[in-house]
Amino acid sequence: ETGVTQTPRHLVMGMTNKKSLKCEQHLGHNAMYWYKQSAKKPLELMFVYNFKEQTENNSVPSRFSPECPNSSHLFLHLHTLQPEDSALYLCASSQEGPLADTEAFFGQGTRLTVV
Amino acid sequence: GQNIDQPTEMTATEGAIVQINCTYQTSGFNGLFWYQQHAGEAPTFLSYNVLDGLEEKGRFSSFLSRSKGYSYLLLKELQMKDSASYLCAVRDTRVSNYQLIWGAGTKLIIKP
Numbered sequence: 001e002t003g004v005t006q007t008p009r010h011l012v013m014g015m016t017n018k019k020s021l022k023c024e025q026h027l028g029h030n031a032m033y034w035y036k037q038s039a040k041k042p043l044e045l046m047f048v049y050n051f052k053e054q055t056e057n058n059s060v061p062s063r064f065s066p067e068c069p070n071s072s073h074l075f076l077h078l079h080t081l082q083p084e085d086s087a088l089y090l091c092a093s094s095q096e097g098p099l100a101d102t103e104a105f106f107g108q109g110t111r112l113t114v115v
Numbered sequence: 116g117q118n119i120d121q122p123t124e125m126t127a128t129e130g131a132i133v134q135i136n137c138t139y140q141t142s143g144f145n146g147l148f149w150y151q152q153h154a155g156e157a158p159t160f161l162s163y164n165v166l167d168g169l170e171e172k173g174r175f176s177s178f179l180s181r182s183k184g185y186s187y188l189l190l191k192e193l194q195m196k197d198s199a200s201y202l203c204a205v206r207d208t209r210v211s212n213y214q215l216i217w218g219a220g221t222k223l224i225i226k227p
Contacts, residue, residue: 004157042119042217043158043202056214090157103148103160104215111155 003027006091006107013081014115021076021110023091031096032074033104034066037088049074050096081114088112119218121203126224127193135188135201135221143209149177149188150202152220158202161188190223198225 004025013019025032034046048056049068063085065077074091088111094104118140127133139147146165150158162170164179164186176189190197200220207216 040123040219042219043204043215045214048214058214103150103163105160106157108157109155 003105004091004093004107006110008110009108010111012113012115013078015081018077018079020078021089023074023107025072025093025105027093027105029093029095030071031094032068033092034074034076035090035092037090037109043090083114086113119203119205119216121218121221123219124222124224126226129193129195129225129227131193132189132191133193133223135223137186137203137218139184139186139205139216141205141207141209141216143207144181144205145208146206147179147186148204148215150204151199152202153199193225195225195227198223
């Protein structure tokens with residue numbers, strides 16, 4: 001079983017739909033992240049959860065709503081998205097702390113297309 | 116502000132050596148990461164540098180100079196499977212303990 005798993009791998013949704021992306025990590029990490037990856041752009045950090053508490057929200061529009069029910073699961077709820085929201089959405093996890101030097105582990109991503 | 120620069124695309128020949136550069140400007144540097152990402156797949160960790168010098172790991176090596184705000188990833192004995200994007204990322208604790216500042220990635224094309 002891979003360390004970080006995301007479902008679905010591909011998603012096509014209309015602008016009026018509501019959908020959710022799911023992420024699960026089996027690494028015992030204490031931090032989980034949502035990233036957006038658009039073509040030829042740097043990875044954009046959207047949200048960070050540490051010990052289930054949201055610690056970062058990088059000015060993400062309210063049409064993206066994260067949920068972290070426990071330290072192993074992370075969701076991204078989507079509603080009334082725009083075509084420019086089409087991108088690869090990556091989940092990651094890491095073990096964070098004062099002396100953190102460990103890398104983040106990424107899921108395979110969800111390729112989202114908004115039509 | 117924070118900024119990461121790396122070339123957009125590079126081409127190299129199978130069996131050769133290629134060096135991918137990354138320059139950065141941050142206020143609270145606390146480590147630099149290199150990741151590999153094949154098309155449509157997750158980024159995978161390659162290397163981590165926090166002190167100056169060279170870290171070697173098989174065919175891949177990564178170098179860091181903190182005074183110059185510079186790193187490179189060196190790939191030796193290139194194989195066709197090395198065709199991928201290579202992402203440079205810096206941890207900047209003045210921004211956040213959790214946020215990595217990412218470059219846009221360098222797409223490496225390997226030709227036979």
